[in-house]
Every structure is written in structure tokens, then in C-alpha cells.
Amino acid sequence: MSKFAPQSADDISIATIRALAADVVAKANSGHPGAPMGMAPVAHVLFTRFFKANPKNSKWFNRDRFVLSNGHACALQYILLHLLGYKLSMEDLKQFRQIDSLTPGHPEAGHTDGIEVTTGPLGQGFANAVGLAIAQAHLGATFNKDGFELINNHTYVFLGDGCLMEGVAAEAASLAGHLQLGNLIAIYDDNHISIDGDTAVAFTEDVEKRFQAYGWHTLHVDNGDTDLESIYNAILEAQKETSKPTLIRLRTTIGYGSKQQGTHGVHGAPLKADDIQAFKTKVGLPADQSFYVPKETYDTYAAVAARGAKLEAQWNDLLASYGQKYAAEYAELTRRISGKLPDNWEKALPVYTPADAAQASRKLSEIVLSAIVPVLPELVGGSADLTGSNLTRTKTMIDFQPESTGLGSYKGTYIRFGVREHGMAAIANGLHAYGGIIPFVATFLNFVSYAAGAVRLSALSKHQVIWVATHDSIGLGEDGPTHQPIETAAHFRAIPNLDFWRPADGNETSAAYYAALTRRQTPSILSLSRQNLPNLEGSTIERALKGGYVLHEVEGEDLTIVSTGSEVSIALEAAVKLNSEGIKTRIVSLPCWSIFDSQPFEYKLSVLRSGAPILAVEALSTLGWQKYSHEAFGLAGWGASGPYKKVYEKFGLTGPNIADVGKKVVDFYRKKGGEVVSPLVKAFDLTGGQH
Amino acid sequence: MSKFAPQSADDISIATIRALAADVVAKANSGHPGAPMGMAPVAHVLFTRFFKANPKNSKWFNRDRFVLSNGHACALQYILLHLLGYKLSMEDLKQFRQIDSLTPGHPEAGHTDGIEVTTGPLGQGFANAVGLAIAQAHLGATFNKDGFELINNHTYVFLGDGCLMEGVAAEAASLAGHLQLGNLIAIYDDNHISIDGDTAVAFTEDVEKRFQAYGWHTLHVDNGDTDLESIYNAILEAQKETSKPTLIRLRTTIGYGSKQQGTHGVHGAPLKADDIQAFKTKVGLPADQSFYVPKETYDTYAAVAARGAKLEAQWNDLLASYGQKYAAEYAELTRRISGKLPDNWEKALPVYTPADAAQASRKLSEIVLSAIVPVLPELVGGSADLTGSNLTRTKTMIDFQPESTGLGSYKGTYIRFGVREHGMAAIANGLHAYGGIIPFVATFLNFVSYAAGAVRLSALSKHQVIWVATHDSIGLGEDGPTHQPIETAAHFRAIPNLDFWRPADGNETSAAYYAALTRRQTPSILSLSRQNLPNLEGSTIERALKGGYVLHEVEGEDLTIVSTGSEVSIALEAAVKLNSEGIKTRIVSLPCWSIFDSQPFEYKLSVLRSGAPILAVEALSTLGWQKYSHEAFGLAGWGASGPYKKVYEKFGLTGPNIADVGKKVVDFYRKKGGEVVSPLVKAFDLTGGQH
Ligand SMILES: [Ca+2]
Numbered sequence A, B: 001m002s003k004f005a006p007q008s009a010d011d012i013s014i015a016t017i018r019a020l021a022a023d024v025v026a027k028a029n030s031g032h033p034g035a036p037m038g039m040a041p042v043a044h045v046l047f048t049r050f051f052k053a054n055p056k057n058s059k060w061f062n063r064d065r066f067v068l069s070n071g072h073a074c075a076l077q078y079i080l081l082h083l084l085g086y087k088l089s090m091e092d093l094k095q096f097r098q099i100d101s102l103t104p105g106h107p108e109a110g111h112t113d114g115i116e117v118t119t120g121p122l123g124q125g126f127a128n129a130v131g132l133a134i135a136q137a138h139l140g141a142t143f144n145k146d147g148f149e150l151i152n153n154h155t156y157v158f159l160g161d162g163c164l165m166e167g168v169a170a171e172a173a174s175l176a177g178h179l180q181l182g183n184l185i186a187i188y189d190d191n192h193i194s195i196d197g198d199t200a201v202a203f204t205e206d207v208e209k210r211f212q213a214y215g216w217h218t219l220h221v222d223n224g225d226t227d228l229e230s231i232y233n234a235i236l237e238a239q240k241e242t243s244k245p246t247l248i249r250l251r252t253t254i255g256y257g258s259k260q261q262g263t264h265g266v267h268g269a270p271l272k273a274d275d276i277q278a279f280k281t282k283v284g285l286p287a288d289q290s291f292y293v294p295k296e297t298y299d300t301y302a303a304v305a306a307r308g309a310k311l312e313a314q315w316n317d318l319l320a321s322y323g324q325k326y327a328a329e330y331a332e333l334t335r336r337i338s339g340k341l342p343d344n345w346e347k348a349l350p351v352y353t354p355a356d357a358a359q360a361s362r363k364l365s366e367i368v369l370s371a372i373v374p375v376l377p378e379l380v381g382g383s384a385d386l387t388g389s390n391l392t393r394t395k396t397m398i399d400f401q402p403e404s405t406g407l408g409s410y411k412g413t414y415i416r417f418g419v420r421e422h423g424m425a426a427i428a429n430g431l432h433a434y435g436g437i438i439p440f441v442a443t444f445l446n447f448v449s450y451a452a453g454a455v456r457l458s459a460l461s462k463h464q465v466i467w468v469a470t471h472d473s474i475g476l477g478e479d480g481p482t483h484q485p486i487e488t489a490a491h492f493r494a495i496p497n498l499d500f501w502r503p504a505d506g507n508e509t510s511a512a513y514y515a516a517l518t519r520r521q522t523p524s525i526l527s528l529s530r531q532n533l534p535n536l537e538g539s540t541i542e543r544a545l546k547g548g549y550v551l552h553e554v555e556g557e558d559l560t561i562v563s564t565g566s567e568v569s570i571a572l573e574a575a576v577k578l579n580s581e582g583i584k585t586r587i588v589s590l591p592c593w594s595i596f597d598s599q600p601f602e603y604k605l606s607v608l609r610s611g612a613p614i615l616a617v618e619a620l621s622t623l624g625w626q627k628y629s630h631e632a633f634g635l636a637g638w639g640a641s642g643p644y645k646k647v648y649e650k651f652g653l654t655g656p657n658i659a660d661v662g663k664k665v666v667d668f669y670r671k672k673g674g675e676v677v678s679p680l681v682k683a684f685d686l687t688g689g690q691h
């Protein structure tokens, strides 16, 4: 495979892809024909000449990974998946952008066979690709042996101007250069067009020079529209450079072949019928037929698929031999590929009693990590330059670094992400998408917001990413309101399929890790304190795993206080005072709303029961607490800079003040009279349940 | 000012700044001494030799702007403000990082005299500086005349490795290069240290080359610790380059002078007492005194302040002469500096009746912009490459571009931000901080999340930034769940001092703009539909300006439905059905929670009154609605790709289904019995009010 050999079906196949893209978008009357038509040649060359995958088993572990970072061009990807024989029929292509189809408006991982990662939100796919490449480098270094190159796939990513303008991609690109990811090949569709028109209006930087500055190998192809040989040679050259990632700048004409080619008129709207017909006539396809694929094109792609099936079969043989020679490594690799956690790993989780010393939950998190990292080698992650504050690097970890840096090796599991929160999160999505890895990432809770674009995609794509989000409230103290989250819990609690944990002590921290590690299709954010928290009477891992539970029970209560994290012990202090004054107060800890919500109604109602008012206490915005409580005490505005105890005092988050608030609540509901009904008792349940 | 002239007090002043930084952090027992000690020389040279500002009037309009993007180094900035004679006493320095002090842990605009923008969250300040420089370029082009260079200040920004790793800074840097911002000078503290240790672990790119790729002029100084002349010459050279922004890479030693200099040990923790004493002894300061400033240092900075006062006096004279020669421009400039809107501008706001055609609220927004842009020249903004979708560029606008591009001029008010949401938002904060400008920015609502880090700083810093956030729900249809916001409203509604508007029709859209333009210290996000919305009977600008109001009144109601934006007309359709079936249903529109919350309690209770259940309906997460309603109908999970009406049907957001849900609610509360009390009736009000 060293010299480009033209095939008779090349031209007609590329024309077919272009025509199909136009047809797919026209039938949907919605979508983006321009980029698919422009990138059809490079897609054809890549998939027919280079790409190693078995369409009949889209989960073959050593497959090349393909990411379409400019996900709006997904008509192209769906067409290729169809031609290659993935589980995507011509009928599916006709259902493009229709309700419940396999061909939604942007590619969704886990939804459509052969889609590796969810793309569309610009920049994400590129950063995911960096994660995929890190995963390959790490697992290859960990499991490959002489003569057994089990994990050596390439990661290919297509991206457009939009991806390159996004900061998330810039962060990932800089890190990829530092990490010398030689198996990563990015192909930049340099078509000079974005939605606002010519890129001259906003994007005039020298992209190749920028990537060279990051440490990338760069190439360019001047005619991406028809010069297949140059495209081929560029990809080949990119493969030969194994110590740096490669960016190929491919000059293309958006909507190539359309009457409007090269303009933003073909970017995001269907081509007119006469334009499509004229194109088909020009390239020798039947002008009166839509969704037409010549036999030679199907044959060409069938051959590619057969090649892929053979590659997988060879690989399976290699894996079997590996198993005979390296039984332990084989067992471990196949375990990790299967996604099964090692037996009894959970026995490593620390358990606490109230006699144990008070500790910050970030420290409790470090204790968990120190205990589980040795038994869970699939934990791969790091911090956005806050290692010493997030406490994420345990003593047994070594850094994931190129050997040439002298700072670690690709076998290392600790990634130094730099101050790149958004890139880190999107890279973590890629790490998870690769398989065999459970990624964890860390920063201050407040700066998880920088990564919000990637966090929602973790949840949508079911990537099990674990956030170690420390310094989770005004309790961080002196750094002040710029660093003190207010809105953050509400934000993340409103994201579907995301567990936001705010553990109150050691057992709850262990529970949060247990849930985060066992919920294989759900990302978790562990919101952790900077300040010390006592270990609580009544907390256990099992109880906390229900998401919410009665920490301190009292029969015939006058008041229930529900709280999370660092405020639970303050609530308890208030309860002691109230109980001593004859106001019977019980305490509920609610560390994870989403998991609590999934419990049986009867259980939930036993925790947040009717009969007495429920007061919520949390050092954050109260938004959302009304779902679980009659009254909510929290922050009405921004925090403040100062020693943390003074900050808590300033905002009334002390035992005595919460006791006063509790009295006010009890008095109010007594005066109001009537039955106090649990806020959980509702007329209907959106998720389909009925009460 | 062409050749560096050493001054006798240079060395002692720099030593004093370093010692003060150590003292300030040591007394607080919290903070970052390293960067202030490292950057003391460049700060001293910049402020004594170049900086044009009058400490006695920190609001002088043509002052040079200084931004400390590495805001954790704020001990340096506070010390300089004190030495220069801003309203910051030695006592204030001693209160560093204490509750309610003028010297919080990170600099906060509006809180401390002389602080231009809030920094600390990394990368933000750098992007703010790009906004400050755009503002200068625009206002200079708009108001300067031959012989009247009224607006020609420089913007200086200090930044560290952390800022350079952040995507928000990368986005802003690329745009700044494109825009050829010649008066922007960035000084990069290249100290090879970040929190994780040596930058070799994660940040090995060639920063100068990257900035050259963006179109910047780059310089470097090899010895930023002691070589004042080279520092001086670099800044001078940067000033001479007027067609490009300049990055000066300044090699410094973090914590210079400390025993731990050059290590991350001096980054984020106080120096030990003996280290500080040894340093003071070494540089000739009294080792036994803290917070000591030699007379010659105060004298030096007093001379700088006197120079600044003189500069302002000269400028005031120039402005007066300008007023005599260019009366209209003078009136307009001084109006804009004062922040006053032109008389009667609000008469341009469109008003609608139900007879007017249904339109998308993004289109209604365009109609407002088309009407007000001609009367509000201070509106400066644009879109993150979604101009044709956000509908933000009105016919009378021209692009803000360098003349050399042939695409516009600096007089233009429409900024092509490119696909750079986070950079755009942080730049908008800088535009507002400059003064004389009301910035607006645009993208899909879902992608405002990419900018979350800057949005919360708009709110914290009281920057009046207006977001045109279109495609605000599953109503965007085919683009699918990757683009359909779920959590976004909850996120932004939980941010203090931020108005999240979701207008239901034309009058509410006009109201949203009225509020966004008149609330001068509050950012607003206008959440706007892609799909058409009818103009509603009962909506008026005045009513909507209360944030919530009764759109459709019925006495003795069985049910109130409260809704926002595109779902209000669906609620009305349900109400028509319910009323026809004898279930008396009233409708409340609640377009802006934060403004509604600020109304008198009696008014709020009249809108969301007791007596019948209240059902909330919104095509987003229901999180937070429990504050205003007994029951909430919305999305329990992700959206879907498809034509929007089918998507709405899929999720039950139709008149008939909402009517069914309404019946369920009415039945439930009838069966439950007892009084139905408004959810607004609470035991206490966090903001201090009592009910
Ligand atoms: Ca493009």
C-alpha cells in the first residue's frame, strides 16, 4: 500500500456519494449537503484504501476509529456506513432527520451502528479523537508485546473551520501535540466557508502554523476535489509520522458539483431539484433516480468490508495466541474490553464510623482513589492543572507521557491535562468511547462549567466519565466569588442521565464512587468540599446508594431538614439545638437527586414524608429544592472572599441560624394549619410512573 | 520616551512591591505570592514609564486599560493601585482575602477602585482585554477627528501559562489577530510553572509561533527579573506596531527572591517568615517591618499619578474644544460615556396585536433590532457564526473589520465572532467594561453553555451583555438532541443577577429588549424560538415587564397553567379545550423569573394565586418550576431529531395532551381536598423579605 492505484469505480463512487448526500438532504428538506459533497473524495480514499474496520462487527476492539467532528456533515457518514454494510439501510437514509430514525440530524453514539462519538456541537469530535488516540496509545503500551501489536489502530478525524475556531479543539490540539500522539490523523476540510459566509470575515489565521506550534506534523493537499493521489499520499505520509499527530489541510470546494458550489448557499440547506439533476447528469448518474447506487460502488465497498472482516479474523487469531503466551494480560485485556469490573473491587472502598477524624471530602476522595486505583487499572484520568488541590494523583500512579519527555510513559494512567477543562472533558468522552478505560477528570466544581458543552454530551452519549469536582461551594473561602459555585448544582441536576453527587462524609464519598463506577452508562460529578467534614452517625454506603435516606430519625417530627454535602453536619447541629428545645427534628441526607428519583415511590415518600414541613439547606442556589422541600435555605446571591467559617457565618449557614430558620418554618406551618403533605405527592410523574 | 532612563528608585520600588506581595499573602495566610514577585519588574516599568491613567479618577474615559488575566496574582494589582493612589489604603492591603474587604481573593470589577474587569477564572481577562481593545478601536474610529485623538488608549494585559492553555483565550487571540487590534499589548509571564509543577508536564507548545499564526506581532524578553531596559524596549516596540496586537513573552522567575524561587512552592501558598525576612535583608528593606514602603517609592508613584492627572486635564481640554467644533458628536460621545440611553428610544419598540401574523421569536427579535439599531448606536455585537439563523445583522449595520480587509471598518458595529462562543462572551464583557457600548452576542441557546464561564462573570461583574439565544428548545426540530437545550434554562435561572427571558410573542419580545436595555447592570439572555408563535390576546409590553402576568383571566378557576415562550400558545390551546369542557382554566405567562421575583409579594400572589392548582408547562427540564407551580410538565430526558411538530407531539407538548394533563391535575387536587395554597406562600424569604 505504498503507491496510489486508481480503481475503475473511484470516480463513480465519489459521484454517487455526492449525489446521495444531495438526495438525503433534499428528501429530509433539512440538513447540510455542502460538506458531504466536498469531502466525498477524501472519505472515499480513506475508507477504500486505509480504513481498518469490520462493518459486521462495529465493536472490534482494534478497529480504526473515525470521527466526523463537523457532525452537521453526517449525511456523508451515514452514506459511508450504509455502503460499507453497517446496520444502516437505504430506508434509514431516506428517514434522515425524521423522528426515531437511525439517522438523526447529528450523529449520536450508541444510537447508530458504527458511530463512535456524538458530534455536531463543534470542536467536540476533534477533542474526542484526541481521547481515542490517547486510549490507543495507553492500551497499546500496556498490553502490546513483541510480535503482538494487538492495539495499534489509527484515529481519523474530519473537521471543518468551525471546529478549528472552537476553544475546546484548541485545548485538545495543544495537549495532543505535547503527548506526541502519532496515530492521530486529522483532516481539515479547508473550504473557506462557514455559516457567516467566507471565512475571511473571521478566520484568517494560519492553521498549519498554529498546529506546528502545538508540535503537530502538518501537510496540505491543494486539490481535495479531484486529486485522489495527493489525498492518498498525504494520508500515507501521515501514517509514516509516528511521533507526532498529523493535520492534513485539504482544500476542497463546498458543495462540489452543485451550481452553487463554493458558496455558503450549499452549507445548510438542500440543493434545488434541478441542481441535483444537473449534477447527476454531469457525472453520469441517472438524473431521474434518487438514492441510486451503482453496482460497482456497492461492490467496491463490499470488498472493503471483506478486507475488514479478514483483518478482524486475523486479529482474533493473534489475540488467541497472545492468550496462550500471556495468560494474565489476556485475561485482563479481555476483561477490560468486556467492561466488567474485577471481582470484589468494591471491598477496597473505605468505610467509616463517627469516631474517624473529620476530613475534607476531596481528601476522602483521595483516600478512595488510593484504595481503588491499584485494583482498577482501567481508571485513567487526571486534573486540569489542579492536582494538588483536587488530590487526584495517588502515590501508585505514573504520568501518561511520551517516553521522550522523561516524565512518564504511555503506560501511565495519570494525564496532566493542563488548564484545559473543556478539552479535558471532551477527551474523557473519547477515552470512554474507545473502551477498556473508565476516565476520571478533575477541577474545581466552578470550572466544570467551562466544560459544560462536553458534560452534556457525556450524558447524552452515555459516557461513564467521573468528575472529581472539588472546592464545591463558598466553603472554599478566600478565593472568593469568582471561584464559588452558586448555579452549578442546579445546572448539572437538570441534565438527564447525569448523577450529581454531593457526599456529606466518608461513607457517602465511598458510595458516590461505587455508584459512579458501577453505573456504566452514566457520567457522575462528585461535588467535594475543601473544608473538613465530620463522619456522621447513621451514614452507610448502602443507605447513601439510594441517593437519599434518613440520616437521623425522629418519630412525630415537627420538622425535617434535608441537606447535602458539607451542610448536612450543619443541619445536624441545628437539629441537636432544636431537639433540645423540644422541636423534634429529623435529618435527611440527599446526596444524589437523580438516583433518589429512581427509587420506588414508597421509599422516597418514607424519606421525605408528609406530616411536618421539610426545610432544605444547601450552600448553593436554592433553585430546584422545591421539588423535595416546602422551604429552602441557601444562597440568594454571590458568595464572598474570606476564611470559610466567616463566609458561612455571613450567609447564615451555621447550626444556630439554621435552627432559627427551622423554628420559623415550624411556626409558619403551625399557624397555617391543615395537613402538611410531602412535596413528592404529585398528580403525575413525567417519567411515566403514577402516584 | 524613546530610550530607557533608569531612575534611582527603580530597584527599591521593585523590591518593595515584591516584599509587599509576600507580606500581603503572609498576613492573609492565603494567596499567591509567586507571580506578583515575578512580575513586579514589568509592572513597575509599565506603570511608571508608560501607563496613562489618573488614579484620582479611575473612570477617565481615555485611560489605558490594565487587565491582570492571571487574577490569582492580584496582590500585585492591589499593591500597584495602592502605590498609585487609587482608593485602596495600606489597611485594605492588610485585609487581603478577608470578608467584606476591598481586596478579595481575585479582583472584582465594580468592587475595588481601579479594577477594570473581574479576573481569576483563567483566560477570561485576556479575552476581556480583546473586548476592551475592540471598544477602543470602534469608538476611536467613530468619534476621533483630525487633531482630536480623543480615544486612543492602550489595553495592557498580563497573563500566565494558565490563561494561554484555556480555549477561551485561544478563541479571543485568533479573533484579535484577525481584527488587527494594534493597541492591544499582552505580556505573558513565561515562568515555566503552573500548579501541577513545571509546564513541561502539559504545556510545551511554541506560544510565540502560535500567536504569529493568529496574526500577532510577538516579542520576547529573556530576563524579566532584572532587565528593565529590555522590558522597556519591548513595550515601546509593541506600541510602535499599530496594525497588529503584540504578545511579549517575558521570561521570569516565579517568586523571584524567595528561597523557593522558580518552583511551584511559591505559586499558591504564603512564604515562610524567615524567607520573607531574608529577602528583605537581601534587597535592603527593613527585615523586621511588614507592609513597609520607602518614601522614594511613594514619591515615584505619586509622580506617576500626577502625570496621569495632567493627562486627564489635557484630555478634558481637548474634549471641550471638540465640543465646540463637533457639537453633535460631542453630545453623542458624552451621552454614551454617561451611559444614558437617547430620549424616546423605546418608542421604536414594535407593538403587536393578535391580528399580526405569527412569527418566530428569533424573527421578532430581528424586527426589534432593525427598529432600535438606528436609534441606539451603542449596540455593538454579533453572532458566533450563526448570523443567518440568529437574525442579528440588521440591514443598516456594517461589519466591524479592519479597513484592509475590504469587508467593513472599525466604525462598523457588527462583529463577526466566528464559531467562538466562549471568547465572544468574554469579549462582550470587555466591550461593556470599556463603556459607551451595549454589547449583544448571539448563538443557539444550547451553545450559550459553551460560554458559561464568561456568562457567570457578566452577572458577577454587572456587565450588561445581551444574548440573542435562538433555537431555544426541541422546537428547533431536525438538528436533534445535540442542539436541543434541556438543562439550559435551569442553569441560567440559577445565576444571580442574570435575567433569563423566554418571550411568548411580539410584545413580550419587545419587553425583553426593553428590560435588557434598561437594566444597566444586569446581563440578559433572550431565549428565542426557531418556530412561529402567534401574537397573544392579553400580552402587552407593560405586563410582560413585570416578568410574569395573567395572560388569560378566569374567576373561580379550577386550574392555572403557567408557561413561557413557545409553550404559552400551547397552554392557551389547552385552556380553550378545558374551558369548553367546563374546567375553568387561567393562563399565566412568566417570561422572566428574576424580574417576577423582584415584584411586590402581593402582585406575585395575585398572579400565582391560591385556590386552585397551578401547572407549569415548558419544553425544557422542569427543574425549578416547583417554586411557582404545584405540578410541572416538561421534558424528562433528551429531545429528538425530526420536524418540530412531530417532536412536540412525541413529548406530549400539544394542546390536547396538556388539557389531559390539566384534567389529571384538577382531579388529583379535588380528591386530595383541603385548601390549595399558592407555592409562593412561604415561611421566609432568603432575600430578607417576610411573607
Ligand atoms: Ca467550513
Ligand SMILES: [Ca+2]
Pocket (backbone or CB within 6 Å): B160, B161, B162, B189, B191, B192, B193, B194
Ligand atoms: Ca505560570
